[in-house]
Amino acid sequence: MNGYQKERKLTEIEHGGGVSFFAGSEMLSFVPQTDIMYEILLRSHSGLRWILLAVVLGAIFRAFTNMSSGKFTPLDDKLSLFSLITAHIQLLLGLGLYFISPFVKAAMESGMGAAMKDSVLRFWLIEHIFGMVVGIALITIGRIAAKKAATDKEKFKKIATYFTIGLLIILATIPWPFREQLGRGWF
Numbered sequence: 323m324n325g326y327q328k329e330r331k332l333t334e335i336e337h338g339g340g341v342s343f344f345a346g347s348e349m350l351s352f353v354p355q356t357d358i359m360y361e362i363l364l365r366s367h368s369g370l371r372w373i374l375l376a377v378v379l380g381a382i383f384r385a386f387t388n389m390s391s392g393k394f395t396p397l398d399d400k401l402s403l404f405s406l407i408t409a410h411i412q413l414l415l416g417l418g419l420y421f422i423s424p425f426v427k428a429a430m431e432s433g434m435g436a437a438m439k440d441s442v443l444r445f446w447l448i449e450h451i452f453g454m455v456v457g458i459a460l461i462t463i464g465r466i467a468a469k470k471a472a473t474d475k476e477k478f479k480k481i482a483t484y485f486t487i488g489l490l491i492i493l494a495t496i497p498w499p500f501r502e503q504l505g506r507g508w509f
Contacts, residue, residue, distance in 0.1 A: 359418075359422060360419065360422050360423070360424075363415055363418050363419045363422070364419060366415055367412065367415040367416055367419055370408065370411065370412050370415065371412065371496065373408055374405070374408045374409055374412050374492075375489075377401060377404045377405045377408055378405045378408075378409070378461065378485055378488075378489050378492075379489070380401050380405075381398070381401040381402050381405045381481055381485055382481070382482060382485050382486055382489065384397070384398050384401060384478075384481075385398070385478040385479075385481040385482035385485065386478075386482050388474075388478055389475060389478040389479060389482060390475070392474065392478065393474055394474035394477045394478065398477070398478075398481075402464070402465050402468055402481055402485075403465070405461055405465070405485065406461060406462060406465045409457075409458045409461045409462070410458065410462075412454075412458070413454065413455070413458050416451065416454060417451075420451055423446060425442070425443065425446035425447070426446055426447055428443060429443040429444075429446065429447040430447075441503070442503050445497070449495060450495050450497065452495075453491050453492065453494060453495030454492060454495055456488075456491055457488040457489065457490075457491035457492035457495070458488065458492075459488075460484045460485070460487050460488030460491065461484065461485055461488040461489075463484050464480055464481050464483065464484025464485050464488065465481075465484075467480040467484065468480040468481045
């Protein structure tokens with residue numbers, strides 16, 4: 323204990339991963355850097371989900387509505403590109419969260435056998451990341467296949483098929499607020 327702490331007669335208590343000190347009526351909080359980084363990544367990851375859903379839905383909508391007679395325009399190309407970029411940024415944020423997540427740490431500490439028996443730990447350790455990687459991989463494959471397609475109809479068909487399947491997998495593995503025990507906030 324340093325001189326400042328002794329002089330102020332601080333009382334230490336545990337507080338959400340950080341440490342809070344009371345000095346009379348004044349409270350000083352010290353939050354570890356990983357907690358701050360976790361919160362920033364979590365909020366960014368949660369907010370970016372809405373942008374990802376919007377651009378992917380836009381690309382899917384355009385693909386289905388223009389598949390039979392439409393021309394593949396620069397807008398269609400940009401929507402599929404922005405879907406790809408947003409999905410990959412989301413993946414990078416998610417990977418950053420994965421390595422500092424308290425859920426993943428708890429699952430690792432409890433052992434794989436115990437984690438697989440616990441539905442919450444299993445979701446955060448395996449199901450969420452696996453579903454997201456598969457969904458993003460399908461969006462990536464759809465974008466590449468559309469770029470290589472010879473006709474506009476084939477481009478729309480590739481985007482409609484791969485993006486829709488990828489989106490369904492992503493929607494199934496998002497920890498929506500209404501999912502019991504897994505739910506996160508809307509943002």
